[in-house]
Structure formats: structure tokens, C-alpha cells
Amino acid sequence: MKAVNAPRAIAWKEFFRKYNLLFFIGVFACVAAAISPKFFTLQNFVNLLQQSSITGIISVGMTLVILVGGIDLGVGSVLALAGMVVSVLMADGYGISVAIAAALGSGVLLGLFNGVVSAKGGVPSFITTLATMVAARGLALLTTDGRPVFDLPETFQWLGAGFIGPFPVSGLLWICITICSALMLKYTTFGRGLFAVGGNDEAARLSGIRVKRSVIMVFMLSGLLSALGGIVTASWLTVGQPTAGKGMELDAIAAVVLGGASLMGGSGGVVGAFGGVWLLAIITNIFNLAGLSSYYQMIFKGGIIVVALMLNQFFRARD
Amino acid sequence: MTMSTAPFLEMRGVSKSFPGVLALDNVDFTVNAGEVHCLIGANGAGKSTLMKVLSGVYAADSGGVFLNGKEVRIQSPRDGLKAGIAVIYQELSLVEHLTVAENIFLGQYPKLLPGLVDWSAMTRKAETLLDGLGVAVSPDALVANLSMGHKQIVELCKAMASEARVVVMDEPSATLSEEEFKALVKVVFDLKARGVTIIYISHRLEELFLVGDSVTVLRDGKKAYGGPIKDLDIQGLVRLMIGHDVRTGQTCALPPHSDKTKVQAHALANKTLKGVDFSVREGEILGLYGLVGSGRSEILHALFGSQRHEGSLEVDGRPVTLSSPVDAMRLGVGLIPEQRKTQGLILGLPVWENASIAASPDLSLYGLLIPHKLYALARTFVDRLRIKTPSVMTEVRSLSGGNQQKVVIAKWLMKKSNILLFDEPTQGIDIGAKEEVYDIIRGFAGKPDTATVTASSELEELECMCHRILVLYEGRVVGEFFPPYPTKQILHTAITGVGHESR
Numbered sequence: 001m002k003a004v005n006a007p008r009a010i011a012w013k014e015f016f017r018k019y020n021l022l023f024f025i026g027v028f029a030c031v032a033a034a035i036s037p038k039f040f041t042l043q044n045f046v047n048l049l050q051q052s053s054i055t056g057i058i059s060v061g062m063t064l065v066i067l068v069g070g071i072d073l074g075v076g077s078v079l080a081l082a083g084m085v086v087s088v089l090m091a092d093g094y095g096i097s098v099a100i101a102a103a104l105g106s107g108v109l110l111g112l113f114n115g116v117v118s119a120k121g122g123v124p125s126f127i128t129t130l131a132t133m134v135a136a137r138g139l140a141l142l143t144t145d146g147r148p149v150f151d152l153p154e155t156f157q158w159l160g161a162g163f164i165g166p167f168p169v170s171g172l173l174w175i176c177i178t179i180c181s182a183l184m185l186k187y188t189t190f191g192r193g194l195f196a197v198g199g200n201d202e203a204a205r206l207s208g209i210r211v212k213r214s215v216i217m218v219f220m221l222s223g224l225l226s227a228l229g230g231i232v233t234a235s236w237l238t239v240g241q242p243t244a245g246k247g248m249e250l251d252a253i254a255a256v257v258l259g260g261a262s263l264m265g266g267s268g269g270v271v272g273a274f275g276g277v278w279l280l281a282i283i284t285n286i287f288n289l290a291g292l293s294s295y296y297q298m299i300f301k302g303g304i305i306v307v308a309l310m311l312n313q314f315f316r317a318r319d
Numbered sequence: 320m321t322m323s324t325a326p327f328l329e330m331r332g333v334s335k336s337f338p339g340v341l342a343l344d345n346v347d348f349t350v351n352a353g354e355v356h357c358l359i360g361a362n363g364a365g366k367s368t369l370m371k372v373l374s375g376v377y378a379a380d381s382g383g384v385f386l387n388g389k390e391v392r393i394q395s396p397r398d399g400l401k402a403g404i405a406v407i408y409q410e411l412s413l414v415e416h417l418t419v420a421e422n423i424f425l426g427q428y429p430k431l432l433p434g435l436v437d438w439s440a441m442t443r444k445a446e447t448l449l450d451g452l453g454v455a456v457s458p459d460a461l462v463a464n465l466s467m468g469h470k471q472i473v474e475l476c477k478a479m480a481s482e483a484r485v486v487v488m489d490e491p492s493a494t495l496s497e498e499e500f501k502a503l504v505k506v507v508f509d510l511k512a513r514g515v516t517i518i519y520i521s522h523r524l525e526e527l528f529l530v531g532d533s534v535t536v537l538r539d540g541k542k543a544y545g546g547p548i549k550d551l552d553i554q555g556l557v558r559l560m561i562g563h564d565v566r567t568g569q570t571c572a573l574p575p576h577s578d579k580t581k582v583q584a585h586a587l588a589n590k591t592l593k594g595v596d597f598s599v600r601e602g603e604i605l606g607l608y609g610l611v612g613s614g615r616s617e618i619l620h621a622l623f624g625s626q627r628h629e630g631s632l633e634v635d636g637r638p639v640t641l642s643s644p645v646d647a648m649r650l651g652v653g654l655i656p657e658q659r660k661t662q663g664l665i666l667g668l669p670v671w672e673n674a675s676i677a678a679s680p681d682l683s684l685y686g687l688l689i690p691h692k693l694y695a696l697a698r699t700f701v702d703r704l705r706i707k708t709p710s711v712m713t714e715v716r717s718l719s720g721g722n723q724q725k726v727v728i729a730k731w732l733m734k735k736s737n738i739l740l741f742d743e744p745t746q747g748i749d750i751g752a753k754e755e756v757y758d759i760i761r762g763f764a765g766k767p768d769t770a771t772v773t774a775s776s777e778l779e780e781l782e783c784m785c786h787r788i789l790v791l792y793e794g795r796v797v798g799e800f801f802p803p804y805p806t807k808q809i810l811h812t813a814i815t816g817v818g819h820e821s822r
Contacts, residue, residue, distance in 0.1 A: 187687055187688050188688060189679050189683045190686055192672065195665070195668060195672070196672075196676055199668055200666065200667075204665065205644060206644055206662050206663070207644070207677045208648040210643075266667050
């Protein structure tokens with residue numbers, strides 16, 4: 001009896017461990033649908049997609065960093081800085097593409113800094129990016145002495161507020177980035193190398209993987225995507241806001257971890273993070289649809305992160 | 320009456336299954352009070368599972384543990400400790416950044432008041448324990464600064480401090496030098512004299528006869544023998560372990576090698592190496608022998624570019640600079656490192672990925688991989704090297720040591736490396752798998768345009784496999800030997816550093 005049942009029980013646990021995120025999303029979607037008939041409408045989904053896209057884009061970069069066993073606390077500040085760079089340059093009369101390129105460049109540069117200091121300098125990325133988080137926020141505020149930048153060109157708003165058919169451009173951008181990253185992680189030597197580096201950096205090094213280079217690349221990608229998030233934010237708000245993206249690093253980390261990644265590195269994926277962002281978005285949506293204060297929302301979100309990860313741990317098949 | 324005749328520790332009819340495997344099949348395990356009882360078996364025979372059941376890490380499906388004839392319920396490691404059973408695992412469980420005294424009393428600090436640590440009592444008690452064993456270690460020393468041998472002894476003190484009646488030692492000698500081992504044996508005998516019962520697990524069969532009173536042999540989850548060790552010899556043990564005889568080292572036939580020099584090293588030096596010159600010829604298997612710290616591993620890491628070094632290297636007559644593993648791999652060099660689990664493999668990744676990790680850049684098209692091709696390729700290597708795994712998608716974590724080692728070797732064969740460096744290629748793997756690894760190494764050396772360097776702390780293994788053995792002593796080459804190997808002379812050279820040559 002036992003011998004027959006045991007493997008099946010483990011398979012079931014394994015299944016739940018792998019797909020518990022879908023389970024949670026399903027449960028909360030049902031709750032949302034029960035609370036409000038508005039939940040299962042195209043309009044609501046489009047709104048959710050648009051609202052989540054910025055956190056979503058940043059979570060992709062965060063996933064990569066966490067995959068190699070690092071963390072990037074600077075994403076929110078880099079987002080704000082890139083938003084200011086793009087806004088200030090456009091306000092000064094530079095072309096949209098020049099402004100965007102400069103903003104993305106600023107993100108990559110900060111990522112390069114994070115990566116080099118962490119990988120070559122041996123400083124834990126928690127500390128490196130904590131410093132970046134503080135310093136980049138300061139830089140963002142310094143650009144205009146803390147004032148927002150208004151009157152961004154109308155064509156620039158397409159990125160954050162525009163639509164292709166019924167779908168928001170920013171949401172499609174998020175989906176594209178997620179798909180590209182998922183393919184990159186599965187089908188490129190660079191992507192597979194990240195799992196190796198995160199899983200065991202010494203073995204990776206002794207197998208000819210350029211560990212430091214991979215870590216630096218990953219932080220640059222995270223910087224790039226944070227900057228992209230900043231550009232989308234500025235475009236969506238039609239304002240360059242130096243205080244944008246505060247606390248966003250925590251949303252991103254939560255989404256990545258809900259998506260099944262290990263903070264120790266070596267396991268996780270962008271599709272999981274995609275689901276994690278959706279789960280958080282649906283919970284917010286439920287509270288909004290029910291007309292409850294966002295304070296409750298914050299408490300509940302904290303709770304669900306803990307419960308989800310505990311269940312994950314609980315269902316982890318024992319080796 | 321029955322009480323007095325009951326053995327001290329008894330496990331009766333223990334069975335334990337994991338998905339797809341019956342790890343223990345109705346095993347009886349009997350240990351008498353105050354003896355050193357050896358537990359041996361090939362990897363996967365169930366030794367560690369049995370000990371994990373004993374210590375409460377695993378719950379058995381059936382069967383029970385009896386102490387002095389009374390059944391004890393051990394359902395967690397805590398229960399095990401309470402029953403007086405302490406386990407010293409191979410990858411010791413010491414806290415590196417705490418002192419020796421703190422480690423010894425971890426979790427049961429002497430207290431002044433509830434919650435207040437009595438440091439002076441702790442230091443004093445630790446000192447008493449260490450002195451009693453005649454070990455020159457300060458209780459205030461940081462564990463991180465101790466040698467492996469001393470760490471083992473700290474673990475033993477920890478077991479004594481918890482008043483353990485049974486101490487399980489899992490492969491204590493695997494990471495020790497001869498001298499450290501001798502010191503450990505002394506401590507083991509000391510404990511035995513104090514009435515502590517010791518269960519001793521080891522792959523090094525010779526040492527069992529040195530330390531053991533009785534032995535239990537497991538094979539495929541079943542008990543194959545249990546009784547006094549003096550009734551057996553090594554061949555007998557081996558027969559019991561694997562069910563058939565294994566040829567001994569001296570009769571090995573080696574493929575011939577050419578006279579063309581493949582690798583030439585000149586004046587290799589770094590922190591450990593003090594100017595090493597040697598060459599390896601095409602088709603040759605060169606053995607590096609020496610005590611721990613003599614520079615065996617360092618030579619391999621220098622050849623692999625993974626450790627900084629001075630001096631010059633030539634491959635195929637051309638001078639080369641190796642400043643990273645990537646440089647070395649470009650020249651066809653591959654390293655099978657000493658620490659399989661921490662240096663050789665990424666345990667959480669599947670077999671196919673570990674096997675293809677080095678070769679995948681060559682097999683990719685501008686960085687793009689075709690997973691199915693890699694799976695298929697990995698499968699051919701799994702077949703060729705006879706790696707026992709449910710599939711190539713299995714995490715290497717769940718493979719036995721021997722099969723894990725074969726995955727590491729597959730990594731370099733797939734990369735088409737033609738200079739392979741083996742560091743302790745058979746450490747911690749069972750005899751059957753050892754023979755297979757030797758066959759793989761010989762097979763590799765038999766192919767054209769290859770060179771092989773093998774470092775090992777087991778002389779017997781090198782004698783059986785190498786065309787030539789270099790003996791190292793404190794970072795220098797002090798002897799060069801050719802078959803038939805004068806074992807005693809080689810040992811003497813390695814221990815004393817006084818050179819001998821056999822030509």
C-alpha cells in the first residue's frame with residue numbers, strides 16, 4: 001500500500017510546488033469575480049496589464065540578478081533617474097530617441113557599476129545596490145532640484161499610455177521582454193550559464209564559464225530594464241517624477257520569489273516572476289473592486305507572500 | 320537474563336524505501352558495547368540510510384532500534400541525541416567562525432543563570448576534554464583556523480560533551496593526511512577505552528583492520544555479513560561488498576605511450592609550489608603522489624589556469640599562458656577537481672546540463688543552444704560511461720558518488736579535451752565504480768594525442784594506472800618512479816622528502 005501510494009503523493013506535491021502560483025492566481029481570480037462582475041472584463045484586464053507592466057519589466061531584470069544569487073535594491077532609484085534623464089533632455093529640446101538612449105545608457109552604466117563592484121570588488125550585491133539605491137535617488141532629485149518635469153511631447157506618451165488594438169503598448173512590451181528573456185534563459189549559453197553561476201559559482205568557473213562577466217552582464221541588464229521602466233513611467237504619467245519608483249524593488253523581489261525563485265540563486269525563471277506580478281496585481285484589484293483601503297491591501301499582500309512561500313516550502317519533496 | 324545477553328545497540332528488521340528504490344531491506348544491525356564497529360558497503364548499499372535511521376534523520380518504514388534490549392523511539396535527530404547517539408558527518412557540522420569551546424558545547428552551553436553563558440566554565444571544560452585526548456588545540460582557537468584532523472577531533476569532543484554513548488563516524492579519514500589519521504585513531508581508541516561505542520564507516524578497507532573490532536557489510540540494502548573483523552581479510556571484505564573478486568592494482572596492463580612531449584612545465588611556483596619541472600608525453604598517464612599539502616592539487620590547478628602561478632608551460636612545444644580555465648580549455652585541458660560536489664558539479668542542475676556545461680559553447684550557434692541535441696549527446700555519454708541515472712533530466716544531486724564523478728568526466732569528454740587532469744578521481748566512491756573510473760581513464764589515455772595527469776593520495780591507485788609516478792614533497796618533485804613500482808621506496812620518499820629514482 002505504502003509503496004504504491006508514496007510516489008503518487010510525491011508527484012502530487014511536486015506538481016503543487018511547481019504550479020502553486022497558478023493555484024493562487026486561480027483562487028484570487030475567482031474571489032475577484034465573485035466580488036465584482038467587472039473583474040472578468042477585457043477592460044479590467046487591459047488596466048491590470050498596463051498597471052503591472054512597469055513592475056513587470058523590472059521584475060525580469062530582478063529575476064536574472066536573483067538567479068545568479070545576487071539582489072538589486074537599486075531598481076526603483078534607477079527607474080527614477082532614467083525617468084528624469086529622459087524628461088529633462090526632452091524638455092531641453094533633444095529628440096525623443098536621443099533622450100531615450102541617454103536614459104537607457106544611464107541605467108546600463110549604473111548596472112555596470114553594481115556588477116563590477118559586486119563581482120570584481122567582492123562587495124555583496126545587497127550592499128552595492130543599497131548604495132546605488134541611495135545615490136541614484138540623489139542624482140534623480142539633483143537633476144531638477146527635486147521638481148517634477150512637465151510638458152513632455154505628446155508622441156512620447158505612446159510608450160506608456162498608447163495602445164495597439166485593445167492592448168496597451170507598455171503591457172505588450174512587458175510580455176515581449178518576458179518571452180525574450182525566457183527564451184534567452186533556456187536556449188542560450190549565456191542564459192544556461194546563469195543557472196550554473198547561481199547554483200555553484202566555483203564549479204561554473206572550473207567549467208570555463210566566465211562567472212564575473214556573467215554577473216556584470218546581469219546587473220547591466222537589470223539596470224537597462226529599470227531604466228526602461230523609468231521611461232515607461234515618465235511616458236505614462238506624462239511627468240518626469242524624481243520620487244517615482246519608491247519601494248518598487250520590494251514589489252519586484254516579492255514577485256520574483258512568489259514566482260518560485262530561490263534567493264540563494266540557481267533556480268527560478270521569468271515566467272514565474274510574470275505570474276508573481278499578476279498575483280500581486282489581482283490582489284490589489286480585489287481590494288480596489290471591493291472598495292477597501294490600500295492599508296488593508298498592504299497587510300494582506302504581506303500575508304500572502306508569507307503563506308505562499310510557506311506552502312512552497314511545505315510541499316517541497318524531501319530529498 | 321535476556322537483559323544481560325542483549326547486545327548494546329540493535330537495529331532489527333529495518334526497511335526504508337524511497338520513490339523507486341528499496342534502500343534498506345529488512346536489515347539487522349548489532350553492535351556490542353564499547354567496540355569499534357565498522358560499517359561498510361559500496362555506495363548505494365544503504366550505509367548512510369541506515370545511519371540516518373539510527374540518528375533520527377529518516378523514519379524507517381518498519382523495524383526498530385533497541386538499546387540494551389529496550390526499544391527506543393527515535394523520530395528526530397533530537398531524539399537520537401537524547402538516546403546518546405551522535406553522528407559525525409563527512410562534511411563536518413562545525414560553525415567555522417566560533418571557537419573550539421563554543422563548538423564543543425554548541426546548544427548546551429554551561430550557564431551562569433538561565434540564558435547567560437558561563438564562558439570560563441566552558442573554556443575549562445573544553446580544555447579538560449582536549450587535554451584528556453592529548454590534543455594540542457586551544458579552546459579559544461577559531462575552528463576555521465584548524466586542520467581537518469583537528470576539526471574531526473573537535474567533533475569527537477562535541478559528541479563526548481553531549482555524553483554520547485554511540486558515536487557514528489562517517490568516512491573520517493577521507494580528508495585526513497596519514498599523520499592526522501594516526502592522531503585520530505589514537506583518539507578513537509581513547510574513546511573506546513572510556514566505554515564509548517563507535518560505528519566507523521570508511522571506504523579505506525585497510526584502516527578498518529587497524530581500528531575495528533567487528534564489521535557489518537551491506538550490499539544492495541541487505542546485510543551481507545556481520546561479525547568479528549579478524550575472521551576476514553581485504554579480499555574477503557571486497558567479495559562481500561560487491562559479490563565478486565576485484566583484480567588488484569599490480570596486474571594492470573597499460574596502453575603504450577609515445578615519446579613525444581605533450582605538456583612541458585618549467586619552474587612552476589606559487590604559494591605552495593617551489594619550482595616544479597616535469598613533462599607529460601603523448602598517451603602517458605602521469606601520477607602525482609604526495610602527502611596532503613605537498614602540492615598535488617596545486618600543480619593541476621596551475622595546468623588548468625585556475626590558480627595563479629609563475630613559471631612557464633608548453634603544450635605541443637608551443638609556450639602558452641594560462642591565466643584562467645577558459646585559456647586552458649581552449650588548449651584542450653580539462654580538470655576533474657578534488658571536490659566533486661563543490662567544484663565539479665552544480666548539484667541542482669540535471670545530468671545533461673552538468674555534462675554539457677563545458678562543451679555547450681562549442682555546440683552552440685552564436686550562443687544559441689538546441690536542448691534536444693544536448694539531451695541526446697548527454698544520453699550517448701551516459702551510455703558510454705555507464706552512468707546509472709533514471710534519465711539525463713535527473714538532478715545530479717540524487718546520483719551516487721561514482722556516477723556523479725562519471726558526469727564530471729563526461730563534461731570533459733564531451734568538450735573533446737585531450738589533456739585531462741584528475742584530482743583524487745576516486746575519492747569517496749565505491750570499489751566497483753573505482754574500477755570503472757580507472758577503465759575510463761585508461762581508455763582516454765589510449766586515444767591518440769592525449770595526455771593525462773592524475774593526482775591521488777592512494778598510492779595503490781596510481782600504481783595500477785600510471786606509466787610514471789612523480790612524488791612531491793612540500794612543493795617540490797623529490798622522486799620519479801617507473802613500473803614495477805617499489806611501493807616502500809615511494810612511500811618513504813613521500814614521507815621523508817628524500818629523493819630516490821628508479822630507472
